[in-house]
Amino acid sequence: MAEVRDAALLLRRIPHGDTSLIIHLLTREHGRVALMARGARRASSPFRARLAPLCELRAAWRPGRTGMGTLTDVERGALWLPEARAWEGLKLLSLAEKLFREGDGAGFDDVRAALALMAARPRGPGLTAAAWLLLARQGWVGDLDACWQCGARADALAWRRDGLCCPACGAGLEVSPGLRRGMAGYLQSPRVALPQADARTWRRMVEDLLRQHGLGISLEED
Amino acid sequence: MHGFPGMPAPLARVVETLSGLPGIGPKTALRLGLSLLRKPASEVEEMAAALVDLHRALGFCERCGCFAEQGHCSMCDNVRRERSVICVVEQPVDVLMLERSGHFSGLYHVLHGRLSPVDGVGPDDLRLAALDARVADGGVRELILATSATVDGEATAHFIARRYQGAGVKVSRIARGVPEGGELEYMDEFTLGRALDQRVAWETSP
Numbered sequence: 001m002a003e004v005r006d007a008a009l010l011l012r013r014i015p016h017g018d019t020s021l022i023i024h025l026l027t028r029e030h031g032r033v034a035l036m037a038r039g040a041r042r043a044s045s046p047f048r049a050r051l052a053p054l055c056e057l058r059a060a061w062r063p064g065r066t067g068m069g070t071l072t073d074v075e076r077g078a079l080w081l082p083e084a085r086a087w088e089g090l091k092l093l094s095l096a097e098k099l100f101r102e103g104d105g106a107g108f109d110d111v112r113a114a115l116a117l118m119a120a121r122p123r124g125p126g127l128t129a130a131a132w133l134l135l136a137r138q139g140w141v142g143d144l145d146a147c148w149q150c151g152a153r154a155d156a157l158a159w160r161r162d163g164l165c166c167p168a169c170g171a172g173l174e175v176s177p178g179l180r181r182g183m184a185g186y187l188q189s190p191r192v193a194l195p196q197a198d199a200r201t202w203r204r205m206v207e208d209l210l211r212q213h214g215l216g217i218s219l220e221e222d
Numbered sequence: 223m224h225g226f227p228g229m230p231a232p233l234a235r236v237v238e239t240l241s242g243l244p245g246i247g248p249k250t251a252l253r254l255g256l257s258l259l260r261k262p263a264s265e266v267e268e269m270a271a272a273l274v275d276l277h278r279a280l281g282f283c284e285r286c287g288c289f290a291e292q293g294h295c296s297m298c299d300n301v302r303r304e305r306s307v308i309c310v311v312e313q314p315v316d317v318l319m320l321e322r323s324g325h326f327s328g329l330y331h332v333l334h335g336r337l338s339p340v341d342g343v344g345p346d347d348l349r350l351a352a353l354d355a356r357v358a359d360g361g362v363r364e365l366i367l368a369t370s371a372t373v374d375g376e377a378t379a380h381f382i383a384r385r386y387q388g389a390g391v392k393v394s395r396i397a398r399g400v401p402e403g404g405e406l407e408y409m410d411e412f413t414l415g416r417a418l419d420q421r422v423a424w425e426t427s428p
Contacts, residue, residue, distance in 0.1 A: 011340065012340055017245065018244065018245045044408075046410060048410075049410040049411075049412040049413060050410070050412070052372070052373050053373050054373055076412070083373075083376050083380065084380050085380075086373050086374075086376050086377035086380060087337055087377040087378075087380060087381050089373075089377075090337070090338065090339045090340065090373065090374065090377055091339045093339070093340060094339035094340040097340050217339070218344070222344075222345050222381065
């Protein structure tokens with residue numbers, strides 16, 4: 001079977017046998033694929049140092065006839081995030097790992113954009129913004145100026161566990177027009193600063209959305 | 223045992239048990255089972271007693287998390303070891319490896335894991351509260367972070383470094399680079415890059 005090449009990022013490494021790994025890659029053209037990386041845990045294996053998360057990989061593999069394909073080559077590019085922020089980056093990857101399933105055709109460019117956003121923002125709110133962007137690109141986030149329940153545009157909006165709502169649809173935590181402008185601006189420009197209270201509210205909104213979808217991922221800065 | 227029809231039940235049980243161990247498939251398990259059968263019964267009994275003893279006698283040190291036979295490990299009980307330097311590792315087996323080097327005379331702290339959100343391992347799953355308590359007790363001058371040279375290991379190291387940055391404790395990280403006896407020709411580019419980044423000044427003797 002012909003070899004396939006694609007840009008990829010590593011989502012998971014699962015030890016297999018004594019020396020191998022089963023890896024899950026999120027690729028640009030082929031979506032999420034699971035591959036066998038034979039001997040990848042051996043000291044002499046060229047795969048060992050190259051199979052790292054948070055950097056762009058150039059992977060080549062032979063698809064399996066019936067099941068899992070086999071990794072044949074991989075090159076590793078530069079890290080997308082400084083090593084000191086790897087913990088935050090890994091949290092975002094764990095979200096991506098849950099969002100994109102095998103067979104899904106998309107995801108690579110979304111995760112890459114989210115990591116690039118995180119790298120350009122400070123620790124803490126950077127992760128919140130990146131997670132928000134990733135969820136927005138999957139359609140989990142609605143218009144910031146309208147009620148997510150009835151679609152009415154309103155100045156006074158509140159946050160319920162499942163989204164923004166207008167006074168007619170329900171009550172919740174106040175999300176002021178200033179905060180909403182701040183969120184939109186923060187996603188657009190690294191020059192926009194977010195007050196701590198606003199950053200906390202935004203983080204809570206993202207965590208609520210994740211919880212609503214059964215994903216208990218904490219974005220709190222540890 | 224689907225693969226070996228007609229196998230006597232006691233042997234099948236041994237094969238099934240052994241093939242649950244890492245790196246041992248049914249065929250190797252059968253070879254080991256037959257080899258055990260050929261040994262004198264007294265030797266096999268000794269082996270069985272050693273296995274039973276493994277779980278009964280061996281636990282983890284309450285203080286540092288290393289292997290321990292009676293609540294405290296031999297390192298924590300050793301008054302000659304330097305108590306102001308703590309080497310933080312991921313697994314108890316890492317302590318055995320570092321002790322084999324013979325280059326460290328301080329104490330250890332075993333985290334029993336490393337941060338890996340994708341596997342659901344967060345700070346609360348590591349023995350960080352116990353490390354907090356050791357640092358808060360005072361007398362700790364340096365923490366040496368000896369976690370794996372992987373992104374997970376690096377994330378764990380950075381996390382711990384940040385946690386203790388205001389605690390008045392020096393935090394260091396084990397070096398990464400060319401292994402002893404390694405030829406550059408066979409090194410990967412990342413190890414070599416790291417070795418250059420972490421190069422040390424050459425001190426000539428007077």
